[in-house]
Amino acid sequence: MRLAILDRGHRLRTRALFVLIRIVSRQPVLDAVKVALYRPDFYRAGPLTQEAMRGPSEWSVGDRELMAAYVSKVNSCQFCVAAHSATSSLWYGDDAKVAATLSNLETAPIDEPLRATLRMLGTLTREQHIDEEDIRAALAAGVTPQQIRDALAVAFAFNITDRLADVFGFEVAGQAAMMAGARHLLRRGYG
Amino acid sequence: MSSGSWSRADPMSPAIPRDGLAANMTDIGRLHDALVRRALDGDGEAPRPLRRAAYDLHGLDEPLRTLVDKTAYHAYMVTDDDIASVRSAGLTEDQIFEIVVCAAIGQATRQYESGLKALRAVAAD
Numbered sequence: 001m002r003l004a005i006l007d008r009g010h011r012l013r014t015r016a017l018f019v020l021i022r023i024v025s026r027q028p029v030l031d032a033v034k035v036a037l038y039r040p041d042f043y044r045a046g047p048l049t050q051e052a053m054r055g056p057s058e059w060s061v062g063d064r065e066l067m068a069a070y071v072s073k074v075n076s077c078q079f080c081v082a083a084h085s086a087t088s089s090l091w092y093g094d095d096a097k098v099a100a101t102l103s104n105l106e107t108a109p110i111d112e113p114l115r116a117t118l119r120m121l122g123t124l125t126r127e128q129h130i131d132e133e134d135i136r137a138a139l140a141a142g143v144t145p146q147q148i149r150d151a152l153a154v155a156f157a158f159n160i161t162d163r164l165a166d167v168f169g170f171e172v173a174g175q176a177a178m179m180a181g182a183r184h185l186l187r188r189g190y191g
Numbered sequence: 192m193s194s195g196s197w198s199r200a201d202p203m204s205p206a207i208p209r210d211g212l213a214a215n216m217t218d219i220g221r222l223h224d225a226l227v228r229r230a231l232d233g234d235g236e237a238p239r240p241l242r243r244a245a246y247d248l249h250g251l252d253e254p255l256r257t258l259v260d261k262t263a264y265h266a267y268m269v270t271d272d273d274i275a276s277v278r279s280a281g282l283t284e285d286q287i288f289e290i291v292v293c294a295a296i297g298q299a300t301r302q303y304e305s306g307l308k309a310l311r312a313v314a315a316d
Contacts, residue, residue: 002271002274003274003284003287003288004284005284005285005288006288009284009285038288039285039288041229041233041234042229042230042233042234042235042289042292043226043229043230043288043289043292044226044229045226047218047222047225048218048219048222048223048226051216051218051219051222052216052219055216055218056216057216075266075267076265076267077266077267078267120306124302124305124306125302128264128298128301128302128305129301129302129305129306130305130306130309131305131309132309132312132313134309135306135309135310135312135313136313139313145310145314148306148310149216149219149307149310150216152303152306152307152310153216153219153303155302155303155306156219156223156299156300156302156303157299159295159298159299159302159303160295160296160299162266163262163263163266163291163294163295163298163299164291164292164295165266166266166267166269167258167261167262167266167269167274167291167295168288168291169269169271
């Protein structure tokens with residue numbers, strides 16, 4: 001991590017929690033967790049991310065994790081691609097579907113509304129904005145306005161997280177640690 | 192699997208109706224406002240005008256301008272040298288942390304709002 005405070009600057013009780021996580025999970029604490037718990041009075045995206053990723057929605061948890069992975073791929077954020085493709089794969093019970101979506105959205109074995117939504121989020125993330133044409137294309141594929149709103153919230157959360165991950169230099173941990181993180185996100189969420 | 196956990200087998204929390212009637216996220220606007228307010232107006236080491244400038248991508252001098260622009264437009268290209276440059280300019284790690292957070296939230300907010308605006312325009316047709 002590029003800022004030492006994000007590795008070692010936490011409050012005493014947060015540092016104690018990190019020790020506990022290392023003992024219980026027998027894995028290192030992921031950099032995403034370190035940043036999420038650094039100065040929460042200043043930066044606390046957990047409640048918003050929790051609502052976007054686990055709040056009531058017509059999108060499944062797996063779909064939203066796939067959106068997070070896809071947005072992260074467009075942002076070239078390796079840490080978040082690894083974390084959220086693992087989480088999405090675990091939820092779907094289908095690694096191949098997630099890998100295919102990240103490899104080629106147009107040929108991936110997913111429903112058309114999800115494909116159209118990912119396409120829209122990809123444009124938003126790449127171009128920094130979308131317009132009415134992008135929205136109409138999603139609606140024409142059967143996506144509801146509320147699903148669009150929910151998907152935009154997911155993209156918002158990850159367009160913040162991806163940037164922090166890359167600027168602060170999150171390290172992609174070993175596969176066992178990333179899988180432990182994915183299991184935690186499915187069990188406990190982001191709160 | 193414990194009750195209320197999120198899993199493939201039990202994707203919906205018992206607290207959430209399955210009929211779809213209440214299947215809407217409700218708090219994003221309020222949570223977004225709180226996130227932005229804490230970063231821009233909350234207690235911090237970086238002066239508030241500097242945090243606001245990073246959020247708006249406007250009015251920053253080098254070397255901060257490069258770091259903030261990269262954060263907004265191609266964060267994956269940020270290097271150790273970009274961070275070293277702002278450190279050499281006298282910023283503390285906490286100030287750098289705050290400024291980068293503000294830049295990230297600002298750009299993600301502009302993206303998000305462009306999507307909501309386009310959706311509202313289509314709905315108004």
